[in-house]
Amino acid sequence: MKIDSTEFGSITIDGTTYSHDILIQLSGEVVKRKKKLSKKYYGTSHIISLEEAEFVYEKGCNTLVLGTGQYDNVKLSPEAAEFFEHHGCRVILRPTPDAIETYNKTRGKAKAIGLFHVTC
Template structure:
């Protein structure tokens, strides 16, 4: 599985373009991001909540690569940060184009969350 490209509002993975935020599971499965888990608490999907962190994490995951948007507007809440730390999971938070490069190069057991706007 390879993430090919991103532009504002879309991401292309293995030749298929998604026009919404995505999560890449450990298995390589691609699912739509559950932004509502964060939006209900913070009023925005630009702050990743503990509930969304719980949805994102999978047992066996060593690393979560988060594409924080084209301009890097997404960040972790303190509770989400603490959750990943307790799980022993490294978080890499970079603007989406840079996060894609890191995700593709990483050899860790990783999950990816990619915000495709902002």
């Protein structure tokens, strides 16, 4: 699995383009991000809530690469950051164009999951 590219509003993985935020699970399965898990708490999907962190996390992962959007607008809530830390999961936050490179490099070396915001 390789993330090919991203542009505002989309991300392309192994030749398939997704026009929504995505989560790449440990298995490599690509699923649509459940933004509502954060939006209901903060009124925006730009802050990752504890509930979304619990959904994203998979037992056995040690790295989350978080694509924070084309303009670096997504952040972890303090509760989400504490959750990942408690589970020994390093979080790498990068603007999505940089995060795809990080994910591609990290995937083979770590048990990594990826969460990618494709707009702002």
